[in-house]
Amino acid sequence: xxxxxxxxxxxxxxxxxxxxxxxxxxxxxxxxxxxxxxxxxxxxxxxxxxxxxxxxxxxxxxxxxxxxxxxxxxxxxxxxxxxxxxxxxxxxxxxxxxxxxxxxxxxxxxxxxxxxxxxxxxxxxxxxxxxxxxxxxxxxxxxxxxxxxxxxxxxxxxxxxxxxxxxxxxxxxxxxxxxxxxxxxxxxxxxxxxxxxxxxxxxxxxxxxxxxxxxxxxxxxxxxxxxxxxxxxxxxxxxxxxxxxxxxxxx
Amino acid sequence: xxxxxxxxxxxxxxxxxxxxxxxxxxxxxxxxxxxxxxxxxxxxxxxxxxxxxxxxxxxxxxxxxxxxxxxxxxxxxxxxxxxxxxxxxxxxxxxxxxxxxxxxxxxxxxxxxxxxxxxxxxxxxxxxxxxxxxxxxxxxxxxxxxxxxxxxxxxxxxxxxxxxxxxxxxxxxxxxxxxxxxxxxxxxxxxxxxxxxxxxxxxxxxxxxxxxxxxxxxxxxxxxxxxxxxxxxxxxxxxxxxxxxxxxxxx
DNA sequence: ACTTGGTAGACTGTCTACCAAGTGCCATCC
DNA sequence: GGATGGCACTTGGTAGACAGTCTACCAAGT
Numbered sequence: 001x002x003x004x005x006x007x008x009x010x011x012x013x014x015x016x017x018x019x020x021x022x023x024x025x026x027x028x029x030x031x032x033x034x035x036x037x038x039x040x041x042x043x044x045x046x047x048x049x050x051x052x053x054x055x056x057x058x059x060x061x062x063x064x065x066x067x068x069x070x071x072x073x074x075x076x077x078x079x080x081x082x083x084x085x086x087x088x089x090x091x092x093x094x095x096x097x098x099x100x101x102x103x104x105x106x107x108x109x110x111x112x113x114x115x116x117x118x119x120x121x122x123x124x125x126x127x128x129x130x131x132x133x134x135x136x137x138x139x140x141x142x143x144x145x146x147x148x149x150x151x152x153x154x155x156x157x158x159x160x161x162x163x164x165x166x167x168x169x170x171x172x173x174x175x176x177x178x179x180x181x182x183x184x185x186x187x188x189x190x191x192x193x194x195x196x197x198x199x200x201x202x203x204x205x206x207x208x209x210x211x212x213x214x215x216x217x218x219x220x221x222x223x224x225x226x227x228x229x230x231x232x233x234x235x236x237x238x239x240x241x242x243x244x245x246x247x248x249x250x251x
Numbered sequence: 252x253x254x255x256x257x258x259x260x261x262x263x264x265x266x267x268x269x270x271x272x273x274x275x276x277x278x279x280x281x282x283x284x285x286x287x288x289x290x291x292x293x294x295x296x297x298x299x300x301x302x303x304x305x306x307x308x309x310x311x312x313x314x315x316x317x318x319x320x321x322x323x324x325x326x327x328x329x330x331x332x333x334x335x336x337x338x339x340x341x342x343x344x345x346x347x348x349x350x351x352x353x354x355x356x357x358x359x360x361x362x363x364x365x366x367x368x369x370x371x372x373x374x375x376x377x378x379x380x381x382x383x384x385x386x387x388x389x390x391x392x393x394x395x396x397x398x399x400x401x402x403x404x405x406x407x408x409x410x411x412x413x414x415x416x417x418x419x420x421x422x423x424x425x426x427x428x429x430x431x432x433x434x435x436x437x438x439x440x441x442x443x444x445x446x447x448x449x450x451x452x453x454x455x456x457x458x459x460x461x462x463x464x465x466x467x468x469x470x471x472x473x474x475x476x477x478x479x480x481x482x483x484x485x486x487x488x489x490x491x492x493x494x495x496x497x498x499x500x501x502x
Numbered sequence: 503a504c505t506t507g508g509t510a511g512a513c514t515g516t517c518t519a520c521c522a523a524g525t526g527c528c529a530t531c532c
Numbered sequence: 533g534g535a536t537g538g539c540a541c542t543t544g545g546t547a548g549a550c551a552g553t554c555t556a557c558c559a560a561g562t
Binding site: 503504505506507508509510511512513514515516517518519520521522523524525526527528529530531532 | 534536541552560
């Protein structure tokens with residue numbers, strides 16, 4: 001009965017603090033639906049009926065439609081005219097393409113980050129590396145994953161290019177959705193690479209930063225393929241009774 | 252009075268020929284609006300009122316709203332809650348960021364294109380180069396611009412990565428919109444670079460292809476800045492009575 | 503057994519009407 | 533001149549209606 005409550009807004013934008021601007025309903029619906037898709041409440045391939053969702057979320061059809069169309073544009077669902085929306089079920093080459101796109105985006109971000117890095121940025125990056133490594137060594141996967149996300153996010157932010165940020169964020173969410181179980185595998189190496197990356201950025205070495213980030217993401221891609229190779233027989237109906245299966249990823 | 256007619260669908264997908272699937276109205280509205288934005292019928296900063304547009308296009312508010320929201324997500328308009336949509340007026344650093352993002356996307360596309368190029372692809376690329384150069388030498392700017400677009404588009408297609416294709420297409424439309432008057436400047440050099448690029452792709456030299464494409468797009472970026480420097484005083488209201496001013500770009 | 507034709511139900515796509523709340527603007531007032 | 537109050541306009545969201553289309557299913561015909 002997931003009913004929508006007043007959506008929380010962006011965390012802390014410094015300086016001018018705009019007053020509580022009530023989030024448009026369609027936004028909340030969008031968030032709620034992506035959340036439900038990611039955590040598996042809405043299984044892949046499931047037919048999403050507008051009135052049903054509307055009832056589920058306690059809103060009318062309109063906001064649901066609008067959210068569904070956005071989800072469609074961003075590839076979360078597929079809209080078949082006259083029939084409705086189905087939760088997107090990824091082709092097997094899709095993850096690979098996604099990772100490839102991300103490699104390009106993040107590599108470029110790293111290059112620009114190296115170009116524009118401020119002292120504070122570098123300090124934060126170092127801190128994140130330390131924290132992340134600590135999490136990893138303590139076996140706190142969730143913490144490590146979260147920190148990893150923050151690190152990558154900060155680097156794209158540092159690029160100062162809003163388009164790279166947007167695209168990377170979009171790709172990242174998708175990747176995290178259907179590429180969940182790699183985190184534990186690559187923990188240690190991943191943080192070693194992060195350290196090298198931050199070093200390159202702090203030195204302002206653009207090429208090296210870009211190159212390091214590229215290798216980093218390519219390693220992740222490789223890890224995915226290895227994992228894929230191990231998991232033979234991609235059976236079409238893997239888990240007959242799967243509910244809130246949720247796991248996250250270290251890139 | 253721009254009334255919406257049945258939108259044309261994708262050109263020719265070989266084999267299974269799906270029958271005419273009537274395009275949703277919101278789609279046609281979206282197309283119509285982008286078109287009107289690009290060709291200047293709807294000037295930058297103009298206040299777009301839903302009912303007004305609805306009347307203009309001969310549809311009801313609903314499809315217009317849905318189209319506007321998509322336009323908002325893609326950065327063509329800015330939606331101010333309670334007031335309406337304004338045609339986006341780009342910040343001055345925006346073109347630059349757009350071009351930077353495109354450099355990354357197209358460079359990566361070129362790399363992958365070099366990896367996956369087939370004989371037919373290369374033949375088509377060569378042909379396009381020839382045609383484009385001919386257009387340019389004949390002074391047919393429009394033809395050269397069109398061919399240029401086809402060439403770049405084909406290369407991203409050749410990457411085989413749908414996300415790169417999507418992102419690049421999105422960026423490209425934006426770029427073409429508010430970065431129109433560079434075409435003539437860079438004609439000759441541009442086609443020389445294209446030739447080098449195609450050569451690298453045909454040889455399967457990924458690094459060289461990526462590098463060449465990067466330089467190519469960077470040159471365009473530079474050209475933009477030079478042009479910008481020449482056009483001092485970016486007067487806020489440049490043309491008092493501009494109508495269907497339309498011009499295209501050679502990248 | 504396989505195709506054809508028909509029927510029924512379910513949803514979407516679109517339209518209309520309506521209301522509440524927020525925004526910008528203008529005239530008025532100090 | 534600058535603040536204030538009010539007004540018109542616009543969106544955001546709701547409800548209901550209706551046509552067109554899609555899927556599934558069943559029955560009859562070959």
